[in-house]
Amino acid sequence: MGITFRRPTKMKRLGAAILIWVSSIGVAVAGTSVTMDGPITDSNAALGVAGANRTYLLNLDDHNVDYLSVQILSSSGAYSDATFNDGKAATATWTVASYTALSTAAATGQLTMVSTTVASGVQGTAGVVFGTNVGNANILINGPPGGLNYTIGGNVAMGGASSATAVNFAAAVNLSSNTSLITATQTGTNASVVLTCVNAGTFCNNYSVTSSSPAQVSTAAFSGGTNPVVVSLNGYAWKAGADFAVGASTAAMAANLSAVIMASSMTTGVTSTATLACPNNCGVLYATATANGRAGNFQLSSSNQLAISTSASTMLGGQDNAVACLNGTCVTANKDFYPVTSNAQTATNLAAAFNASVASLTVTSVAAGAVVFSTANIVGTAGNYTITTSTQGALTIGPYTSSNVVTGFATGTMYGGSSSSYTINTSAIRIPSHGYPLALMVSIASTTGNTAIYTSTAVGGTATALTQGSTWYVVPIDANNIALATSSTMAVAGLPVVLVSSAVKTTADSWLIHVSTTAGSASFGFYGSNNGTDFLQIGSSVTFSGGSAYVYPSSATYVDIGNVDWKYFQMNVAPPATSGAIVIKTWVHGEKR
Numbered sequence: 001m002g003i004t005f006r007r008p009t010k011m012k013r014l015g016a017a018i019l020i021w022v023s024s025i026g027v028a029v030a031g032t033s034v035t036m037d038g039p040i041t042d043s044n045a046a047l048g049v050a051g052a053n054r055t056y057l058l059n060l061d062d063h064n065v066d067y068l069s070v071q072i073l074s075s076s077g078a079y080s081d082a083t084f085n086d087g088k089a090a091t092a093t094w095t096v097a098s099y100t101a102l103s104t105a106a107a108t109g110q111l112t113m114v115s116t117t118v119a120s121g122v123q124g125t126a127g128v129v130f131g132t133n134v135g136n137a138n139i140l141i142n143g144p145p146g147g148l149n150y151t152i153g154g155n156v157a158m159g160g161a162s163s164a165t166a167v168n169f170a171a172a173v174n175l176s177s178n179t180s181l182i183t184a185t186q187t188g189t190n191a192s193v194v195l196t197c198v199n200a201g202t203f204c205n206n207y208s209v210t211s212s213s214p215a216q217v218s219t220a221a222f223s224g225g226t227n228p229v230v231v232s233l234n235g236y237a238w239k240a241g242a243d244f245a246v247g248a249s250t251a252a253m254a255a256n257l258s259a260v261i262m263a264s265s266m267t268t269g270v271t272s273t274a275t276l277a278c279p280n281n282c283g284v285l286y287a288t289a290t291a292n293g294r295a296g297n298f299q300l301s302s303s304n305q306l307a308i309s310t311s312a313s314t315m316l317g318g319q320d321n322a323v324a325c326l327n328g329t330c331v332t333a334n335k336d337f338y339p340v341t342s343n344a345q346t347a348t349n350l351a352a353a354f355n356a357s358v359a360s361l362t363v364t365s366v367a368a369g370a371v372v373f374s375t376a377n378i379v380g381t382a383g384n385y386t387i388t389t390s391t392q393g394a395l396t397i398g399p400y401t402s403s404n405v406v407t408g409f410a411t412g413t414m415y416g417g418s419s420s421s422y423t424i425n426t427s428a429i430r431i432p433s434h435g436y437p438l439a440l441m442v443s444i445a446s447t448t449g450n451t452a453i454y455t456s457t458a459v460g461g462t463a464t465a466l467t468q469g470s471t472w473y474v475v476p477i478d479a480n481n482i483a484l485a486t487s488s489t490m491a492v493a494g495l496p497v498v499l500v501s502s503a504v505k506t507t508a509d510s511w512l513i514h515v516s517t518t519a520g521s522a523s524f525g526f527y528g529s530n531n532g533t534d535f536l537q538i539g540s541s542v543t544f545s546g547g548s549a550y551v552y553p554s555s556a557t558y559v560d561i562g563n564v565d566w567k568y569f570q571m572n573v574a575p576p577a578t579s580g581a582i583v584i585k586t587w588v589h590g591e592k593r
Helices: 114-121 162-175 202-206 251-261 343-356 488-492
Strands: 019-022 027-030 033-034 040-041 052-057 068-075 082-085 090-095 107-113 125-130 138-140 148-151 182-185 194-198 208-211 217-223 230-233 236-239 270-275 284-289 301-302 308-310 324-325 329-332 362-369 369-376 386-389 397-400 410-413 443-445 453-456 470-478 481-485 498-502 510-514 522-529 543-546 557-561 567-572 582-591
Touching: 090 343, 090 386, 107 182, 107 251, 107 301, 114 251, 114 329, 125 162, 125 208, 148 162, 162 182, 162 194, 202 217, 208 217, 236 251, 251 284, 301 308, 324 343, 329 343, 343 362, 343 369, 386 397, 397 410, 470 488, 481 488
Parallel strands: none
Antiparallel strands: 019 027, 019 582, 033 040, 052 567, 068 557, 068 582, 082 510, 090 369, 090 397, 107 284, 107 308, 125 194, 125 217, 138 148, 138 208, 182 194, 230 236, 230 301, 270 284, 324 329, 324 386, 362 369, 386 410, 443 470, 443 510, 453 498, 470 481, 522 543, 522 567
8 A cells, every 4th residue: 555645634633742852872752642532552652772763553443444644743853952050159258367366355545644734624714904094994703602893993992003903903802702712913014904713623714704894994704714634434533633633743643543543443443554754655554454355445534635635435455255156156266266376277276166066067167378268068049148257357257248347246148159950859950941842862061060960860879970961861840840861761751860969169050951953864654454463564664854843733744544454553753863853743644434
């Protein structure tokens, strides 16, 4: 019986799709049955040898037909290569900038004695100047209790000259009952009087002096009064002249103040020493906290920097043993690691402390010189753990998101973690909209040269790597995920490998899934038999090497088998013998005539 080619006529559809794809070392056919008004089992589920044929058998008696034709659509395997990445582990650095600054230390502060005169406080002064024709002028000093009121020609005799009137005014002020707070001084032939507060202090600056005849008697308000200096330390205050003697020199003042601080050191938590050897820093006092630690950075102030100046607003340098925290686990200097010998040795000790702690469950640390490199044990953004240091200047973390210049505390996160396209201990590899058919043969290559993915076909099985150029077979999971099998047979059976482990890396490696281009052709042979064993070929084989798009209905080749008078119809598909991929889609049409 011959075979003819023709355009389709209206027939009864009896078969289902056959998908064939091939490479130089393997071939697989997707779909496990060919249907003709009911399933017919495909006994050859998959082929794993180059050039191996695929046979489909139909029992025509089951379908009550006596006329057959075959529709064949074919196309090249135009599947695109795809990439996926195996992720990147997050990292962080710890740079030991000063190993000596990682150990606890006591805070210190410095007070410099600037002026004994200013330290004792300054008396405020005011002035009154007399001109001519001052008769009946009234001078009022406001401030002292009750005020002081003087009238020229009244309680102050007017002299023959302005200077004489000034002398009389000074005498009247000094004789007043309220002058215990104010004294007056007139010198020589001056027509002016200087009013001085008896006690030093800023209170005197609030006193005023006014004249009823400013053109004849001018006045200036009180000013220049300053209080005795007050030194405050850790909430305790000492006032010059009251709590410590000012002395005749800055050295004496430093010694006196130091003695007072020492006497109360049990309360204040501070000891002090004074430099007494003049002229080198003879007026300097050094205060030191009695206990080590940041808590000793006490407040330190002077009410007048022109009398006693302070080095800073607090004592400085008090530090606790440095603390470094990694993913919630903290290690402390001189407890968990020792800052000794050098920055590099300290970095080695710090890395060992991290690796000996609970942090080692999630992070591995390695020292290189004075830097500790910490790398997450997992790949992905989940490894971007929090990191902190109590002493950013001495133990610097990188990167950091915030840092306090006063306390030295800094916090940050490990960086660079990127999620993998696959999940360890599963088979799934995410490739969005891949479009790959079942058992498509692909090769795997790392575009970054790092073989870091391992597979196992069973729990406890021997792990093998996805090495460069290795061949695998696709198992589509869904539109966006695939798995890989070791053979087309395993792929069709739905038995992909499991991705069981990945190396710890600091760079994200990219992998290429490569689909070979089409080469070679597929051929179809048709056979008939009455006993299901002995088959006779019907006509010649039909060869296809690509063609129309994989769409139905579409223009296609129809092979007209014609009238059939045997029980079994067999179609044998021979794949391309060379590398590549071809998609063949066929339908068997039958009718009863």
